[in-house]
Each structure stands twice: as C-alpha cells, then as structure tokens.
Amino acid sequence: MLKYIIRRIIAMIPVVIGITFLVFMIMQLAPGDPVQMILGDNASPEAVEAMRDEMGLNDNVLVQYGRYLVNLVQGDMGTSYVNKRPVADEVFSRVPATFKLAAVAAVVSIVIAIPLGILAAIKQNTLFDHSSMVVSLIGISMPAFWLALMLMLLFSLKLGWLPAQGAKDGWKSYVLPSIAIGFMQMAAIARTTRSSMLETIRQDYIRTARSKGITEREVIFHHSFRNALIPTVTIVGVQLGGLLGGAVLTETVFAWPGLGRLVVQAVNGRDVPVVLGCIVVLSVGFSIVNLVVDLLYGFIDPRVRSMYQ
Amino acid sequence: MSKPLLEVQNLVKYFPTKKGKLHAVDDVSFTIDRGRTLGVVGESGCGKSTTGRVILRLIEPTSGSIIFDGTDVRGLSADGLRKMRTRMQIIFQDPFSSLNPRMTVSQAIEEPIRLHGIITDKREREHRVLELMETVGLAPRLYNTYPHELDGGRRQRIGIARALAVNPEFIVCDEPVSALDVSIQAQILNLMEDLQEQLGLTYMFITHDLSVVHHFSDDIAVMYLGRLLEKAPSDQLFQNPAHPYTEALLSAIPIPSLHNRRQRILMKGEITSPVNPPKACRFANRCPKATDRCFNEEPELREIGPGHMTACFLYE
C-alpha cells in the first residue's frame, strides 16, 4: 500500500513537469511585456532593455524554462514580476484560504449529496425522488458565479443575514461561497449516487442478499451502499477538480483571499511566475485529491485493493 | 488423402501479463486432413480459442509453424493473409458479440463478398446474399433486420453465412453452439454437417461439450492448460481414453439416460494458473495416478496406437 502511494507520488512528477512546461510555453505566446508592466509608461527603452537582461528574459525560451524548473525543484517558484515578492510566499499564503473553502464546500456537498442520492434511489419515483432530482438538475445547470451573485443578492443585500465578502467572519463567511461552488458538485454527486444505487439494487448479489431473509435496511446499507459508492467516489474526484476551477470565479465575486483570485489577477498582469505557481499548486492539489480518491477505492473495493499489493 | 490440409507444428502462444508469461498455447502440433473435422476439447482457459485464432493469424503466434495447403501462413504478407482468409474462416462462440449490432443481416453477409471483390455487381451480390441466407436457413424476410431483433440460433446462422460467403475450404468453429439451447443446438449442428457434406469443408471444431464433439468430429484433441494431452479418432477416444485427464473428463459428462451410466472419477482441485507453469505435467496436481516423476518432468506427446497420441508417462 505504502509502496503504491509512493509510486503514485513519483508518477506525479512528470505530470507537474508537463504542466509547467505547457503553461510556460502558452504564456510565452502572450504578447505583453512584463518589463513594460513593471516599469510603467515612464521608463526609457534602455531601462526596459536592462531590466529584460537582468530578468533573463532575453534568453532562449527553453533556457528560461530549464532555469525555472531547476529553481522549482529547490522550492523556488521565482519572483513575481508585479510586486517582486517570492511567488512561493505569495502562492502559499493563499493556499489555506482556497483549500479550506474547497474542503468545506466538498465536505458539505458530499455530506448532503450522498444521503440525498440514496434516499432518492430508495424512494424511486416518489415526490421526494422527483423533487430532489429536479433540484440536482438545476444545480448542475447553474453557473457557479451566477449562483454566487444571486446568493449575495438575496442573503447579503435583501436579507442581510450573511456577509458578502471576505473570510473574516468565521463560519458565516463560508456559507455563501461554499454553497456557490459546492452546489453544482452536490447536485452531480447526488445524481450519480442515485443512479449507481439504482444500478446496484438490480444486481444479482442483491437478490442473493434478499434471499437470505435480511431486512431491506440491511440490503441497502450493508450490500448496496458500498458498491454504489464506487462510481460515486469517481465522480467526487472529478467534481473536486471542478470545485477548484469554480473557485477561480467565485473567489472573485466573494473577494475570497484565495488562489483563484490570485491567478486571475496574475493572468491579467501577465505575471507568468505567479500564474505558473498557482497552476502548479492547484494541479498538484487536484492530483493529490485524485490519489486520495484512488486510495479510497481500495478502501471500498477489495478488487482494487488487491491490485495495489 | 496424402497431404493434410492443415499442419500445425510446435505452436506456441504466450501472452505477456503483469504477473508473467501466460502460456495460453504451449507446443501444440496436429494435422487436419481435407474434408475431416478435428474436435478440440478442454476446460475453460485451456487455450482452445487461442489455438483457433492463431491459426488464422488473428493473433500472432509466439513460435511454431502453420502450413495451410502447402502455404506457410506465418510467412504471408498482410495482403497475402487477406487472400488466405477467403480460404480459411472462423465462426465465433458468442452470436451476440460477434455481430456488429449496427449492420443488418444482409450487410453483415455482404461485407466479406464486397471486401474481397468476389462479386462486384450490386444486384448479383444481393442475390448471392439471399442465396446464402437460404443455405443457412434464414428466411428472406430477415434481409433487413438487425441482429438484436433475432434469437441466438438465427444469429449463429448469420455468422455461418458470413463465413461461407467467401467460399472457404477450412473453418475454425469456436464453440459455435455452446451459447444455444439444446433444441437450437441440434439445428445448427445438423446445418453444419450438411454444409460440410455439400461443400467439402474441413472443420476445426472447438467445444467443451464432449457429447457434441463426439458426435461431430472425426478426430478429437484434448487440451489442458495450453498443452495437447491426447489426440485420437473420435470413437477410439471415447472407448479407450488413454490419458487420466481424458478419462476423468469423460466420466464427468452427465449422461441423459438411466442406463449404462459411467462411474464418475472425481478430480480434486481446479485448474492451476497458466502463468509461468512449472516444468512438470500440467495435470499432475489433479491427477489420481500422478507419480513423483509427473511433478518433475514434462511428458512428450507420443503415439500409442494408430492415430492415437497421448502425453503421459503411463504409456512409455
């Protein structure tokens, strides 16, 4: 098991290299000149040129990339073009906010979605089933940033119950942003849970279980549930990626001091090191989430577990 | 019959897997004479299908030679192989998955004719398709239907018509009836028998149903874990099985009659893994007659009577 985890972590290295390379090259296509941005419109052309030299921007792109990679290995993500602070500081100071929000949203949406999906499956074709599935359908169709605006409009402006921005008011601050980014995931997870539950209930081994004379509750919780969790866990992994992506927009709306906002700001300011830093951290975070999901499979499904050994 | 139609020598197919080399077919040799049927029996996973597929080069063999009517099949180019496949054909076990669900009956039968340019005129080709349908007993009204609308027996008939479409001489039948009900199974077996007679076909008939293979084949080869354990004319094998495995296998068939029932020989255990098998008789661990030697040496296939070969130390 441990060996498997280590192998998976090692396998993440080429992915990270690939990501940095890709994003680095894409950012090279961008027309803006960071030096111009830094020095502003009062700088002389010589000053600009001198600065370009100093920052190594006149080197071959691959040399620049190589340098970036070497530094990255040493934990140095470079220096922000815009505020000249170390990118690592900048990025990691934002990590907790984003990951805390994502975690709250994920936990809440999972905690709501799974029982909802199960109940809907058990009560298939009842009013409860239909209404919860309609809500889920709306959930997967609603743009997160729009939902964010609507929530803000209602709960902050009209009702004044919850703060409209920032992360300073304890749990209250988390309510709206986590609903905004978690609602869609919740809906998707609930739908998957329901359909995988219905799928497992049709299986032969459920018939075997029933033929033992056990109660329907035991059939559901002892036999169906764990099997139904397998596809659910997959979707949870996928959705968490969406959650991190959704944070990019939602954080802007709610003035959440996280990575999402930093990356938008950095992209606009052509602050390549910061963009790279953010994407590396978000992607590694996402990869780790997926690793955890894969390990969860092993926990749920002995067939997968035996593959690790 | 001076020269056999098909000659297989030391055929080997290993599949690379994560755990090691899977010995699907291990050093198998046999011949089939023109117009005759070789039955191949054995338990699930013993390499029957793989043998059939390797002969048509649907899977590349690891080593060994396959001579079909004097031509080395392994030496054929891609194009030569395509031509060769008008002479050799295969019918698959599962009539559900071996037909493209998105092709009508006529399209499926027409495809090989079209691909090999056997008949170029469209009208004539349609006519030929209908003829073939009649040959295998499919009503013309099924011309435009899709496989999913048909039952297993009819689907298997489509598979047969498709194989016949290129006028082959040799057909590998990979368990063509094991998915069918007895009544339907009998219909198909009769059909195949009739076709053999009319068209002078040569069959390699793969099955795990011993009563069927007995009825259908002239010679029978018994396989176990990739190895050929015994080969004999059909009646000979049933009356005088040589290898302990064949004996046990025969005794295991439930006989649908209240008379002349056989005493069952029960084998312990189940088939071992075909991945990296030890150098020993593959049947040794289940064999009631195994000696120490069986666990340390591999027996060679040797002739013990006219056309009767077996690989067992009991017959040295």
Added chain:
Amino acid sequence: MSRENTKSNTENVLEISNLCVEYRTRDSVVKAVNGLDLTLKKGQALGVVGETGAGKTTTGLAVLGLIPNPPGVVTEGKIVLDGQDVLTKDARYLRGIRGKQVSMIFQDPMTSLNPVLPVNEQIAEVIRTHNKQLKPKEALEAAGDMLELVGIPRDRGGEYPHQFSGGMKQRVVIAIALACHPDVLIADEPTTALDVTIQAQVLEMMKELKKQYGTSMIMITHDLGIVADICDEVSVVYAGRVVEHGTLEDIFDHTLHPYTEGLFNSLPNMADRTQRLKPIKGLMPDPSNLPEGCAFCPRCNYAKDICARKKPGRLWSNDTHYVECHLYNEKNINSGEVLKGE
C-alpha cells in the same frame, strides 16, 4: 386434478398450483409463467427442465417472493410452503422463511456474491439473521463450518469473492443457501457456468449434502444429464407450463410429450456418433404473444387442427406420470401409443 389430491399431502413440502406470473413492461406484457403446477415431496429432488425463457427462474423467485416488482406481477395461483400460502403473506413473514425454510442457489455464481464483503461474512449474515441470539463471532465460526462442508478451507473465509474461482464461488453460494438447513432448496442451474469437471464436483457435493440433511430440492436445469444424475422426479416446462411430469423412469423411458421427445432427440447419441440429430424445428414462442391453443403446436411434428385452437388438458398415464397433449386420450394413454393422423 382429483388424482393429485388423493395423494398423501403430508409428504409435500412445497406445492405450487396454477401459478401465473407476468412481466409488464412499457411495450408488452410478457406471460412468463402460465398456470404452472409443481409438487415437491419431502427429501426428494424435483428436476425442472426447459428451454431458455420457459419461466423456470421466475417460478423459483416466486417461491421466495423475490420477483422484481415492477415489472413482475403474480396474477394467480398458490404456493403452499409448510402449509402456508406464501403469496398471501406479508414481507415480514417472507423474510422469516427466506434462507430458513426455503433458499435459492442462483444461476450465475460470478455475480451472485457481493464483491465488497468477505465470503464468511456473507455466509454468517444468513446464519445470524435467523439465529438472532448468536454473537457475530459465533456466526463467523458457523460460517467457517459451512465453508468446510462445501470443501473450502475455513481459513480462506476472510477472502473476497474475486479471489475465488468460479467453482469455489458456486460452493460459497451453496453454503449460503444451506447455512440454515432449509427444508426446500431451489437450485437454479447451479452448474451451467462451470466446466464439466468442476460441475461434476459440485453436483457430487450437492448429492452428498442432500443425503446428509434430507433437504428437498428443486433442480432447475436444461441439461437432462444432470436430471438423470440427481433427480427423483422431473417436470418438463414449456412456455411457463408443465407439459409433462413424472418420475425419472416415466420421463426417460416412457416419454409421452412430443416436446420431451424432441429434447431427447436433440442430444447426440453417445453410443452411435453417426446417428443424425433430430432437432425440434422452430423457436420458443414469444412469451408476450403466446398461441391460443397448445403453446408447442407450431413446432410439433404431430400437430393437429385442435392443437392450434384448444389448450390440452392434463392426462395421467399412471400415478406419477402426466402429460398435457392432444395426442393422448383416456384410451391410448396407458399404452403410450400416439394418436397420429386423425
């Protein structure tokens, strides 16, 4: 009918009479079982033979009250088990008898076990369900005993189904079915998915167990060889009805129904391999669109006009053997001679 009732009812552990089951799907109503009668005597094995789609599994499920609803509905009939008509009972009662009085071995061992639970837990579950006072550990202990009984070392009990071969899985399924020593065991094609040598092992084991516990058994199969091997009586089912019933000897040596005859003729003769097979022509009728008269009529070589119009009644040839076919009447039934032509 009257003759049946004169038999000593006390011996019968399971009596199914006039069972009708329909599957109501969106496009059609599938009449899977149409007035089927079965009687299982104590300690005996009843073979139920028939082609795919004849309604064999459906009947088995009906006894346990496990027909999936929707789309399945039992429209008529009685299933008397231990003196009680299970069709009139509520879910609680049914749960009480499942696994305890009647249990079922399902067709496909590969999918019949829960892949995420260790096998001994799956066996222990049925034991504990019917012996509530047992502690989990004791139940697991008992499950280990069951495993040994079916020939699996008890220390493999903690493993998961995917670690077992097909034959072993089927043994586990049998262990589950037998764990509470049920009065009636319904075995639904327990060996079709297995290789012959493994099949032989499993059948041998089932015979042993039957002898040991005196379990009454319904053996659902389409293999007449298996029937000859372990059954005492046979019911031949066609399109959801029993068309012929009798002891082994009645059926194998005094075949009456043309369908049963066709089944035998379809099997290759082991004694003479050159003998040509005589298959039944045509296909099973579409269960959503059954013919009006005898369901076998379109495939029958002896069919007469009346066959297409009228369902044949039941005719007893001796105390144990009956047939439903227009070829017979009170006169010729005992001789076994067929009314041809006419």
Added chain:
Amino acid sequence: GGKTSSAPESAGTTAAGGSESVAPAAGGESARDTLRVALTSEPPNLSTCDHDSLISVGMNMLTFNGLVRIDNASLKPELDLASDYKVENDVDWIFTLKQGVKFHNGDDFTAADVVATLEYAKSLPATTTYTSNMKSIEAVDDFTVKITTNEPYAGLLYDLGYHFNWILPKGLIESGNDFNENPIGTGPYKLVEWVSGDHLTFEAFDDYFDAERKAKIKNLEFTIIPEGVTRALALETGEVDFVWETNGADAASLLNNPDVKVEQVDSVDNVILFLNNDVAPFDDVNLRRAIACAINRQDIIDGALSGYGVVNYSAIAQGLWGSTTKDQLEYNVDKAKEYLAAWGGDPASVNLSILVTNETRVAVATIIQSNLAELGINVKVESMDTATYFEKWSSGDYTGLIASWSPSNALTYVQRYVTDRRVQYAGSYNNPEMNKLILDAQSTLDDDARMEKIENIVSIVNQDSPQISLFQSVWLRAHDAKLQGVVLSGTGYTDYNMMYWAE
C-alpha cells in the same frame, strides 16, 4: 504663487483644517478606533520607487512624506518635510528642513536622508521623468539641502511631490532594506501586516512630526474586494467603513442610504480616445476633428458611467492649474460631417479598432462605436488585458485605444506632447514646434507667465486634436456617514490621517 500656504482654503467637502483637536481624543471611544477600507485590487508594491500605481501611492502616502506634498484639495504643492525654500539664480533651490522629525524606526530625519533618497531615486531607471531634471543634490548642513536643476525648471516642486522622491531613511537605503516589505518612512501610519490577497493593516505613528496632520484613527485596515457590487454591499452591511471606488451603478442606491455618505469629486483624470497619429488615415487632422465632433460625451457619461462624469473637450483635464477650453472641438454632428468632407476619404474605408482594458471602457468604446457609425465609420472594440494593451500601445500596433491621463499638474501633462516622449506613447502627437514651446514653459519660473504659455500650448493641441478627450471621471468614494474629515482630491487620493469618527 504657490510657494507656501499652510492650510488650503476649505476646498473639501467637510469642515477640515484644525478640527483635529475635537475629533479623536475627546470621546475616547475605544469602539471606533479602526477604519476599514475596501480597495479594488491589491497594491502591487509598498515601496516608493518600484511602482507607478494609484493604489500603491495611496499606501505610500500613509508611510512616507516628501519635501513637499501636493495638496489634495488645491492640487498645488505645499511644504511637507521642508519648512521653507527659495530659488537662487534660477537653478539652485535651497530647502530648509523641519527639525525633530522621526522615522518609524526611530532615526532622526536630516539632510543626509534627503540626499541619499534623491540620489537613490535618480539611480533607478523607472523614475527618470521625475528625477532627471535634478542635476545635483547637496546637504548644506544638517537641515538644509541644495538641489540644482539642469536649467531653469518650474516643475521641480511637483517632481518632489511625486512619490518617487519621497524620503526614505538613509540608514535603511544603505543596508539594502526592502521597502516593499518594510515601508519605513516618516508618514502618519506604520505598516503592521500585509496578508497578501486579503488585507493590509496600518497603525497610527505616535511620533508623527506634524501635529495637525497626525493620524486620528488608530488602526487602518484595507481589504481587497474586486467586485464593485460586493464592495458596495460590504459598506451597507457594515463590513467596511470606506469604499475607495464605488461604481456609478451602485451610487444611486448608496445615495438613498442615510447611513452612508457618497463623496463625489471631479477628477483630473482625463479619459481620452488615443488615435495612432502615425498611421493613415488618422494622420489627417480633419478626420481626427470629425471624430472628435461626432462623439456624444454626454451619452458616454450617462450610458457608461451612470451619469458620474464631466464632459471634457479640451486636451487637458479641467480643474488643473493651467487648463483651458480655448479652441476645443465640441460635440456637433454637422461640424463632424463638414470635417469629414474636408478630409475627403471614404468613411467606410476607415478601420478603427479601439483597445480597452475594462468593463467601463468597453461601455465607453461601445458608445463611440455607435456614434461613429453615424458618420459611416466602422469601429471594432477589442477588450484585452493590460499587459497586451501596453505592449500594443508601446509598439504602435494599434489604431485607437482608450487611455486616461491623470497627472497632478498641467505642466507634467503637456510634457507628454514632447517628441521624445513619443517612445512610450507610440503614435501620439506629431508636432516638432511643440517641443520648443514646452521647454520654454517648463523653464519659466514665474507662475503667471508660465500659465499663459501652457494655455497657448493647450489651445494648439486642441486644434490639432491628436487625441480626443472624452470626459473626466468623477471619483466616487462612499463611506460610513459617521466618518468625518474626508477630503478627496481630483487626483484620486485622500488623506486617511485626516479622517475621524463623529460621536
């Protein structure tokens, strides 16, 4: 004359000036010792020299002082760290420094700090515009500094009031202190912490040298809220006390809220349609004039700015000392058509693509688009990020763009028309005559004479119409109605240290 004046003559909105004695201490209310301000974006940098950002200058004003400062109300230079100055033989400026001034780190402020700072600023490439006119800086004694300009230069006080030249402690410059992390100056506030992406907090500096301008609210907290609506909401729900930039769309509802006060001030921020004078057909003055006359500035203000703007037709922002409306081209469609005819080209052949960087400017450009459609000129609006925008501008790869210029004084403003400044403003004004006029104006030390010269320059530019002025924005700042002492400047700044809480 703008040499010395201690207090501006009540230019702001509220009673400002000497009220400080009333405000902070009196009540001793501990409840309100904090002012929470919502910013639109994070200040890129807290040092004086490494940025040219409005938001960062706002932060610099908290922690630093210059020898002079530009007064927020009058926009004229006033003495700050200097207590007096005089000009000798047109190029030598002698500054007398205030005594007893302390830096946040306890160091005393002396002439050495001034010399070190200005030398340091001169050494940086980005600051040339504001430092290159100083030839030398000498400490005459501990509290006297002599600055010599290259030639007579009227803009020196403005340059010294610019953040590049604000005073840093000599010791820290020499020890290589990072003024971004650790902005130590003489200013009314000290930085407490900067949580990137979230907030900055400042604390009043107790030893501030100017009792009148000493901070009255102990703690200052800046939060970053990019969304305009969110900012306004945060103010209304009491999550912040002061919104640094309010959207016009939100102002209407904020105005109805009695707990909130919306401050408006006409800015000197002139928003212009910048045309590339180097490429045809925009090198033709008549076409430019036609465009200038065709744009309905009032529509822009109503449509894009919710009415919060001031129409401007002149090359230079109104309200600056030296600005004039002489010879400006006003909105007049008939005139526009005449100019178009004078140009003589086919309007459909004009390919004008306007580069913009934000929502508001998209809206502005959209209105221009529909105005020019009436002349038959097709306009494309291209929205892009600032980096690309600057790149295209400086490389001359554009036809039109919307920019805004907000210098603190008219002289700096017109200096943009000097030919060698065209490097940064590729495609801007082509008039070699102008260089001489500007040089002449900047070396005229007499205020009245200089003003006349500047007005002359502006009127020439107005006729040539190289770029088309659209409007001056109105700064909208909203705050808790209890907050007093708010003085807004047309340059966009405000003095947080002058604010205090009413009872």
Added chain:
Amino acid sequence: MSKDKEYAEALSGPKNSLAYDTWRRLISNKAAVFGMAFMIFLILLAIFADFLFDYQTEVIAQNIPDRLIHPCLKYPFGTDEFGRNLLARVVHGSRMSLAVSFSSVAMSLAGGGFLGAISGYYGGKVDNLIMRITDILLAIPMTLFAIVIVAALGANTRNLAFALAASSVPIFARVVRGAVITVRDVEFVEAARAIGATNRTIICSHIIPNCLSPIIVQVTLRIASAIYNTAALSFLGMGVQAPAPEWGGLLAGGRTYIRDYSYLSIIPGIAIMLTVLALNLLGDGLRDALDPRLK
C-alpha cells in the same frame, strides 16, 4: 421463379433502422423531449435571429434615453445601460453562445477523437504517450486552462472557442479511447478482421459506428459545459468582444447593475441555465436511448 419474387420482396422490405429505434426510445422520455425541443427552439432562434431583431439597429445600436428600463410590455426583458432591448440581445446572444460552444466542441471532438482513436486502436507506446499527455491536461482545472490560453492568445471569439476546445480535448480523447477499447476487443471486430477487412474498414464501419453513443452523449454534455465556460470567461472579461451579445457577456455586463436592475443578470443567467439544463436532459436521454441494455 417464385424464388426470385421472394427475393425481390425481401430486397424491397422495410428497413427498421436502429436510428429509428433509438429515436422512439428518446421521444418516449419526456425530459429528453423537453431538452431536445428547447435546443431545436434555440437553434432556430439563433438561425432566424435576424428576422426577429435587426442586428445593427436593435442589438448593438444604443438608445441612451431608454436606458435601464425594467421589463415591461415594450421591452419584455427590459433594457440595458445603453438602452438596448435585452430581449433582442438575448435572442442574438444565443447565436454567439451556440456558435462558440458548437465550434469548440467540434474542434475538440476532432482533435480529441483523433488522439483517442489512435490511442485506443493501436494501444502500446502510442497509447501510453497520449494518455500521459491527457493526464497532464486533465490535472489542470478546465476553466483555469481556458483562462490561461485566452490570456495568452488574446480575447476574441476565435481564441475563446479554441481555448475551450483545447481544454476539452483530453476529455474527448479519454472518452473516445474508452469507447474504442471496449469495441476493439469485441468479437465482431475480430470477425471483421477474419473476413479480411482492412484496418480502415474496421475503423470506419465497425469501430466508429459502435463508439458513437458515448461520444454523442459526451458531445451534448460538452456543449453544455462549453456554454458554461464561455459565460465564465466572459464574466472575467475574456470572452466575446463587445458589442456582440453573448450570454455570459450579458450576465457579466449586468452584474454591475445587480442591485437595482437585477433582471440584467438574472435573465441571461436563466438563459444559460435553461440551455445547459436542456442539453443535460438531452444527453441523459440519449444515454438511455442509445444504451442497448435498456432495449
């Protein structure tokens, strides 16, 4: 002779096609029918938008006097800050939203489909390489990836479509590969090879038609997600350029006015939501209708 007649009859017999069966199953699903009807409506709306509202005079021309009028009879959706009829803009916006999403999905389907097909059919090293590349692409949250591309290439409609396409290429590659692999190992492909079919025939007439259902389903879902992401990018100012109406852009433009003129963002938001909803319903419906198990 009678045989010939029988043959002729067979040839002229009706073709009950699979497509028809699928269609029948699809239209028996109410939700899917709603989804389909809505999409057809929307596509018609997009095609005939010019007949309903003139682009020059009603969609982009400004009418400042009528700015910010709440929904009323004259303007059922109200007017925006430039006095433009929001209804006209929403109607024309469907055109842009659909064009961007359809073209991006078409591009990513072509790219991802090609990669996936190669990867699935040939397997081995090629497969490994392509899958590692998709791993990399999939590790970057999709919206973020699109943002980076648009930022690099510049914001315009073409780049937007390209960015969305690029970010969903790995998804299509995965789906197509999965479909190809399941189909590749199915016996009928081997059967085709056995009758002498060339690789091309096998891919074109056996593998592709049978891979289609998961791909069709994915296409509908991807279009939904492209609409969503277009809106997201527009929201960040990286979307379709003004004054062209696009729903995300309308929503983004309206958010400034959300307090007093909330209809400006609610209406385009609902349009996006309904479309995404319709596509999801249609996708689910198709998934069920195309699934042979539910025959």
